[in-house]
Amino acid sequence: MGRAPCCEKTSLKKGPWDHEEDQILISYINKNGHSNWRALPKQAGLLRCGKSCRLRWMNYLSPDIKRGNFTKEEEDNIINLHEILGNRWSAIAARLPGRTGNEIKNIWHTHLKKRLKDYQSPQSFKRHSKKINQINNCIHAPNSPEISSSETSVMTTDSSSIATFDTTIDDQVVINQEEMDSSEYFAKIDESFWTDELATENNFNFVTTMDGEEFQSLDIFNSTTIMEDDIDMDFLFNFFIKTEEFSELPEL
DNA sequence: AACGGACCCAACCGCCTAAAG
DNA sequence: ACTTTAGGCGGTTGGGTCCGT
Known part of the structure; x- marks a missing residue:
């Protein structure tokens, strides 16, 4: 026998979170913390799996997250850190207060990879x-x-x-x-x-x-x-x- | 105004590791 | 020692939005 069986994966909601679900999750975590993600949705009354709750909190709802656009300084830091750490998004995020690995990964794939390409262009090399x-x-x-x-x-x-x-x-x-x-x-x-x-x-x-x-x-x-x-x-x-x-x- | 392609980003998927039993 | 699971992570997806034509 291993650990206790995982959450029943039937009839759990998927896809985007609505406002009501967010409020339930926020108020539950503010009151009880999140020591056990697996047990959390049932205790909070959410039809989500623990993993989904964790992701929603860690990447979006946590008050530690700094919302809004990345500053140029942050973008420069990501480029430098990526050069050193590679695709270790969580390690990069750990050095950028308020930013999540997911966010950094997104901005890398949408903005920075392109920007870096531009730096390495012949014109840029000349510069x-x-x-x-x-x-x-x-x-x-x-x-x-x-x-x-x-x-x-x-x-x-x-x-x-x-x-x-x-x-x-x-x-x-x-x-x-x-x-x-x-x-x-x-x-x-x-x-x-x-x-x-x-x-x-x-x-x-x-x-x-x-x-x-x-x-x-x-x-x-x-x-x-x-x-x-x-x-x-x-x-x-x-x-x-x-x-x-x-x-x-x-x-x- | 309508359309299509590009872009953005939240969320899912699947894998890995550590820990519980 | 082994099995099973939770938590964590990076890769990928797909729906929504933006923008040029």
Whole structure:
């Protein structure tokens, strides 16, 4: 014998919820909570299965949900988080207060996928390649990191790591760190590049540049996403050289 | 005004995992 | 140890709405 048998699946209502059903569910949960979704519809007097009640509450009725359009900042965050986390909508939602995985999934399929395609268009690449060239010029010094100009990313490595500066997304820079077994390239990045400079606060961090300016960032796995509307080359360069040993600092 | 295609989004479906029995 | 289920998740669907012709 396993658990007690599931709810009888006969004569249960499907399809869109009406206002009356919503009110019943809201008032029941406000009064009793939702510790047992399976038992809830029967106790509340709803002709729905527990799963349907849970979905309705989690995706629509819960007071924690922020209704309304996504801001550009939220959309940018989704794009960055998706790049790092993939289609893990609930994980993305956990980092966007008030938004549900379902909502994020919907906005991804309707708006953002299309927007991302546009970023990666030849016109957009041309626009971003200017940014890449700027970085290329500013970091081209002895022992400095090197940049792959044929791609939309920037690389710097030491014997154990590689950093990828992804500049394909407008006004944001994603810095990825991965293991690397080759030691033939470039300057060293020590541990402080990824950790010492970052003060953790609820997954969000602050990156401090050489001149003391703070930028909000988000650390997930081996990536750091800098949340800033206007990432300029001074910032990126300063962020970089803080952990590097440049004998000469090139002009921007 | 009518039509058709594109878009939006709530809800369903089916799978997976952890836990209950 | 095994079976069965609840809860959770991502993929998909389909009805409603919008918009261009």
